[in-house]
Amino acid sequence: MADLTTQLGKLQMKNPVMTASGTFGYGTEYSDFIDLSRIGGIVVKGTTLRERQGNPYPRMAETPSGMLNAVGLQNKGIDYFVNHIYPTLKDIDTNVMINLSGSTIEDYIKTAEIINTLDKIPGIELNISCPNVKEGGMAFGVSCLAASQVVAEVRKVYHKELMVKLSPNVTDIAEIAKGVEGAGADSISLINTLLGMAIDAKTRKPVLSTITGGLSGPAVKPIALRMVWQVAKAVKVPVIGLGGIMNATDAIEFMLAGATAIQVGTANFIDPAISVKIVEGIDNYLNKNGFSSAKDIIGALEI
Amino acid sequence: MKKFILDLTITHKVQLNEQNVLLKLTTIDQLPEILPGQFAEIRVDGSPTTFLRRPISINFVDYEKNELWLLIQIVGDGTRRMADMEVGQTLNAILPLGNTFTMPAEKNARIVLIGGGVGIAPLLMFGEKLHSMGYNCNFLLGARSKTDLLQLDEFERYGKVYTTTEDGSYGEKGYVTHHSLLIGSNFDYIYTCGPTPMMKAVASYAAINGVFCEVSLENMMGCGIGACLCCVTDTTEGNLCVCTEGPIFNITKLKWQI
Numbered sequence: 001m002a003d004l005t006t007q008l009g010k011l012q013m014k015n016p017v018m019t020a021s022g023t024f025g026y027g028t029e030y031s032d033f034i035d036l037s038r039i040g041g042i043v044v045k046g047t048t049l050r051e052r053q054g055n056p057y058p059r060m061a062e063t064p065s066g067m068l069n070a071v072g073l074q075n076k077g078i079d080y081f082v083n084h085i086y087p088t089l090k091d092i093d094t095n096v097m098i099n100l101s102g103s104t105i106e107d108y109i110k111t112a113e114i115i116n117t118l119d120k121i122p123g124i125e126l127n128i129s130c131p132n133v134k135e136g137g138m139a140f141g142v143s144c145l146a147a148s149q150v151v152a153e154v155r156k157v158y159h160k161e162l163m164v165k166l167s168p169n170v171t172d173i174a175e176i177a178k179g180v181e182g183a184g185a186d187s188i189s190l191i192n193t194l195l196g197m198a199i200d201a202k203t204r205k206p207v208l209s210t211i212t213g214g215l216s217g218p219a220v221k222p223i224a225l226r227m228v229w230q231v232a233k234a235v236k237v238p239v240i241g242l243g244g245i246m247n248a249t250d251a252i253e254f255m256l257a258g259a260t261a262i263q264v265g266t267a268n269f270i271d272p273a274i275s276v277k278i279v280e281g282i283d284n285y286l287n288k289n290g291f292s293s294a295k296d297i298i299g300a301l302e303i
Numbered sequence: 304m305k306k307f308i309l310d311l312t313i314t315h316k317v318q319l320n321e322q323n324v325l326l327k328l329t330t331i332d333q334l335p336e337i338l339p340g341q342f343a344e345i346r347v348d349g350s351p352t353t354f355l356r357r358p359i360s361i362n363f364v365d366y367e368k369n370e371l372w373l374l375i376q377i378v379g380d381g382t383r384r385m386a387d388m389e390v391g392q393t394l395n396a397i398l399p400l401g402n403t404f405t406m407p408a409e410k411n412a413r414i415v416l417i418g419g420g421v422g423i424a425p426l427l428m429f430g431e432k433l434h435s436m437g438y439n440c441n442f443l444l445g446a447r448s449k450t451d452l453l454q455l456d457e458f459e460r461y462g463k464v465y466t467t468t469e470d471g472s473y474g475e476k477g478y479v480t481h482h483s484l485l486i487g488s489n490f491d492y493i494y495t496c497g498p499t500p501m502m503k504a505v506a507s508y509a510a511i512n513g514v515f516c517e518v519s520l521e522n523m524m525g526c527g528i529g530a531c532l533c534c535v536t537d538t539t540e541g542n543l544c545v546c547t548e549g550p551i552f553n554i555t556k557l558k559w560q561i
Contacts, residue, residue, distance in 0.1 A: 025530035032306040045532075053542050060525050060533035062355050067525065071532045074542055217354060269355060269526040270346065272397065273308060 002286035003293040004279070006040060006261050008238050009186030010161045011095055011122055013040035013261065016294050017251065017279045020242050020265030021046055021099035021125060021165075022071065023216075026085050027092060033272040038279060040261060041095035043125050044085075048100075049107045051077040055132060061198035061207040066217025066244070067266060068196050070210040072132045073101055078111045082118065090120035097163065101127040103136035105153050112158040123161030126154060126185075129192035131169060131214045141167040141192075144176050148183040155184030163240065166190040166231070168220075173227050174234035181235045189240035189263060190231060191224045217266045218244040225257050232258020232299060247274070248281020255282075258299040306400065306528065307335055310393045311371065320450045323421060324375045324386040325362070328394065334371055337364050338403035339429035340519060340551045343373070344527035345385060346395040353381035356397065358524045358546070360424040360496070363431065363457075374453065376421035400527050401550045404429050404494055404517055407438060412491040415441040416462075417479050417505050419497025420451060425519055426496055427457055434461035441465065441490075443482055445501070449473035480504040490514055496521075506554040507561040516554045520545045 004015035018041035024030060027042045036042065054074025061068040075081075081098070089096050098115050102108035108126070115124055128147055130137035140146045151164055164180045166173060168191035177188050193214025198207040224243020232239045241259030244266070245251050251262045267274045282294060291297055311328035318324055344356035363372040375385050385394065407414055414433065416426045423444055433440045440462030446452045449472040458464045465484045466474030475482050479501060485508060495505040496519035509516030522545040525531035529547035536545050537558040543549070554561075 022532075023526075023530060025528075029526075029528050029530045033308060054532065054535070056537070057535050057542075058523060059535065060523055060531070062353070062523075064352060065354055067354060069525070069531065069533055074532050074535070269531060271308075272526075272528065 002283055002291060003295075004283060006294060008161065008240070008261050009163070011041070013095055014038075015040040015279050016255065016261035016282065017275055018043060018240065018261055018263045019268060019275050020263035021127070022069075023265040023268045026089060027096065028088055030268070030272050034276045037093035039094055039275045040279075041097060042092070043097045043099050043263065044089070045075055046073045046099045046101045046127055046130065047075050047078055047081055047111070048073055048102055049078055049111045051075065051080065056209040058207060058209055059213070061213065063196070063198060063215065063217075064219060066215055066219035068198055068208060068213035068215050069193070070132045070208045070213035072210070073130055073137070078114050082114065086118060086121070095122050097121065097123040097125050097161070099125045099127050099165070101130055101133070101137055103133070105150050107136070108150055108154050109157055112154045116158050116160065121160075123163055124154070124158060125163045125165050125189060126151065127165050127192070129165050129167030131167070131193060131195045131212070132210060138167050138169060141176070142170050144179040147176050148179040151180045151183035151185050161186050163187045163189050165192055167192050168223060168227055168243075169195050174230045177231040177235050181237050185237060187238045187240060187260075188231060188235060189242060191220070191227055191243045194220050194223065216244070218246055220244045221250060225253060228254055228259050229257040229301070245278070248278045248285060251278050251282060252285050252297065255294070255297045256299070256301045258301070260298050304338075304399055305335065306397060308395065308397050311396050312393045313388055313390050314370065316388070316390055319453050322377050322451075323453055324377070325454075326373045326375060326385070326388070326394075328371050328373065329369050334364060334366065334369055335399060337361055337371070337399040339432050340403045340425050341399040341401045342425075342527075342550065343396040343398035344400060344524070345373070347381040347384055350380045350384050353379065353384070355525060356527060357381045357385070358400070358521075358527055360519070361399070361428060362424045363428045374421055374424040397527060401546060402548070404551050405553070406436070407492045409491070410437055412438065413489060414438060414492045414494075415443055415484070415490050417443045417493060417495040417497070419445045419479060419501040420447075421453065422497030422501075422519070423453055423458075424496070426494065427454060429494065430458060430461040441484065443467070443479050443484055445479035445497070478504065480508055493517075495519070503559055503561050506557075506559060509554060510561055517551050518554060518557070519550045520552060521550065
């Protein structure tokens with residue numbers, strides 16, 4: 001067996017496989033199917049300072065090799081998380097990170113301060129890239145200045161692993177990555193969903209209640225791979241690659257492009273046990289190809 | 304209830320009409336306990352347009368034969384591929400998912416199960432349970448035309464069957480809510496599954512007459528296990544996932560304009 005341990009900024013992980021926010025609930029939804037302690041990390045559902053109802057139904061449209069969602073960060077707020085969800089998560093033997101989103105910088109700061117007090121939460125994934133909310137979300141992630149500002153402010157109050165999740169809906173993602181690195185990010189995850197749209201020709205109406213939504217699934221993989229490659233070259237902090245990873249081979253491709261770790265998202269819906277299969281698949285690949293450690297394939301793309 | 308990912312092998316396939324196929328499936332392991340109203344998420348292999356699993360109601364479970372029935376209505380490419388499968392082939396399913404119908408409180412309760420089209424699927428299993436527990440059950444089943452009325456002989460095993468067709472080719476002509484059974488009858492419990500306009504009409508009838516009423520919703524789903532929050536319905540408790548808080552909802556909980 002190869003050495004799968006992965007150092008992600010301040011985080012020590014058993015392996016480079018994490019589950020992506022919004023696709024894995026709070027982890028417990030998947031405990032019938034897998035042993036959660038076998039994955040490197042879980043990023044739980046996007047959490048905000050106050051409760052959000054999200055967008056009206058329909059919030060999802062299936063598209064070729066993917067899906068659009070417009071959930072809109074439905075969650076019960078950080079206080080509910082602390083009182084009701086955290087107790088069910090704190091004994092899971094893996095890194096449970098909170099995906100944090102906000103409408104204002106003040107919201108981000110207040111929520112990060114609360115998360116900082118949770119002993120068993122080793123990190124935040126700062127979501128500045130949600131395309132489905134009217135205020136905040138992606139608005140912070142598409143401008144280098146706004147992205148750097150929110151990261152710098154959260155950095156002042158949050159002292160554990162600060163992973164920043166980038167939006168692909170930008171002209172130059174490497175520039176934004178450098179900005180958030182300079183503002184104090186410990187690691188950078190990408191990509192969040194691509195802004196897309198679906199129309200029902202029969203009714204001549206948009207499929208989603210919000211008209212536009214975020215595209216995920218294998219349809220976005222080539223774009224995600226290209227962006228991970230660009231960002232990994234541009235920054236020194238570890239990069240976490242995600243976007244359409246359906247199997248171990250996809251995961252390995254992201255690592256070859258420069259990702260230190262990967263996140264599995266939409267694939268969890270089709271196979272709830274896929275994350276553990278990807279851990280096993282990466283191990284097999286390393287063994288077959290004579291690598292002793294997962295670290296050996298990070299950025300090992302031969303050009 | 305613990306959920307399982309199972310490979311189910313088709314043992315019988317019955318073409319009910321052009322649009323509907325009944326698949327009887329079995330598995331190497333003993334089927335887990337499955338409650339009426341619950342559903343399975345079926346993986347569709349080899350379809351260029353179907354990416355997500357398809358939620359399909361569980362029509363019936365025969366524990367003695369270790370057999371599970373799925374009623375498939377061909378709607379798009381995913382359901383067409385399921386319907387095209389043959390005896391001996393396997394389907395990958397996640398089950399059992401969702402909640403179940405609320406049992407009536409009194410054994411002598413007057414009960415009607417109202418189904419439309421393929422929406423009759425979960426009512427067969429619920430009818431069998433009610434019958435086996437000694438309840439008297441009425442089934443009111445509606446469809447566009449005679450050929451669209453499904454499994455009438457199966458329903459007759461568990462109670463009295465009433466039918467409507469929109470074209471009058473079988474039973475009373477019109478919609479289920481127009482059936483004479485509902486005029487002047489004082490039902491205590493109504494359970495319904497079918498197209499949304501039909502369920503809303505039934506819910507409206509129940510609300511006006513102050514009758515307990517549960518509906519089985521069929522929202523588009525991403526995961527089926529409460530992770531993606533795509534299938535929500537607006538309720539008195541806010542947006543709730545149909546896959547985990549439903550698919551069965553009491554109409555008093557739903558914010559339907561009825």
